[in-house]
Amino acid sequence: MGATPATLTMSQWTTPSVMPAATPASIAFPPAPSTRAAASEASAWPAATAQRVPMTWVVEVGVWAGAVCWELAESRLMAAIILVGEPPAKGRRATLGAMNPPLIGVSTSVTVAKYPERAYVNAAYLNAVQQAGGVPVPLPPQLELPGRAELLKRLHGVLLTGGGDVDPARFGEPTHPTTADISAARDGLEIELTRWAMDKHVPLLAICRGLQVLNVALGGSLHQDISSGPGSPLDHSQAALQGNARSMTTHQVKVQGGSRLAGILGALEVDVNSFHHQAINRLGRGLKDVAWAPDSIIEGVELGDNAHFVVGVQWHPEELVGHDRTARNLFAALVERARASA
Structure with a gap:
């Protein structure tokens, strides 16, 4: 697996040329309901024509990365899939059930x-x-x-x-x-x-x-x-x-x-x-x-x-x-x- 990705906060924006590989250290939990609601309200999905720098969400264990996908690493440890873009609003998250393991x-x-x-x-x-x-x-x-x-x-x-x-x-x-x-x-x-x-x-x-x-x-x-x-x-x-x-x-x-x-x-x-x-x-x-x-x-x-x-x-x-x-x-x-x- 690749190098451990850097930790970013929700206010940091980056346009990576190559998406970093996830490691067990970057496993992140989704937020509590109140946090999810705040995040969704603060940043809705951008319009298709909007010129906005994408955001890579990568955090350490215990903090939500905004990732809506997970995969099992070859070692059978969990590894978050790093996604580019903002987390979806609550209604849109509901449509991603198959991609969002509980x-x-x-x-x-x-x-x-x-x-x-x-x-x-x-x-x-x-x-x-x-x-x-x-x-x-x-x-x-x-x-x-x-x-x-x-x-x-x-x-x-x-x-x-x-x-x-x-x-x-x-x-x-x-x-x-x-x-x-x-x-x-x-x-x-x-x-x-x-x-x-x-x-x-x-x-x-x-x-x-x-x-x-x-x-x-x-x-x-x-x-x-x-x-x-x-x-x-x-x-x-x-x-x-x-x-x-x-x-x-x-x-x-x-x-x-x-x-x-x-x-x-x-x-x-x-x-x-x-x-x-x-x-x-x-x-x-x-x-x-x-x-x-x-x-x-x-x-x-x-x-x-x-x-x-x-x-x-x-x-x-x-x-x-x-x-x-x-x-x-x-x-x-x-x-x-x-x-x-x-």
């Missing part, structure tokens, strides 16, 4: 046990969002205010990912001996993300732990360990599998006809993988259970309010997108809804 915030895990503290995320989530046409933006729990608030303003969708257990104190229960990998920082960020997404009508897809976080954020509770309850014929943790276990399916899920989830999947029965030992117990406010395993464990939920796109599944579709249409449909639905609301 930013999907992706929650991350955190570890302090084996290494110095770090945030990390399974690349399968990032790849699934990219394949669906979105731009994944990892959200580390260590991100503090006001940076967190500024980043949230720029997101068009949220993906809550799998990981460790939710602190049972958040739903008023003592910790079970099998409960593990609790992160207060991650719990706090993801519960905040959930409530923010619902308040702002930002589309949200919740996977495995994410479904459990969604439920707890809305006042629900969890079974802390399925195997400690009444006997179940299913091994929801796929503990016996080896090799390519994450892309293998081990049980079936039945989906309620007429539900949003059924419409997204395009099926009433799906074969799923399974990597969890906890499950929904008491449903959170406004949630409907719409998918179940053969042992009646809740495998899918959605918000009863159709004005919000809030869907959660207990399995791991990010590991199945390579060969399963229903898995791809979940990420496509999130990205398309995010694009429509961008």
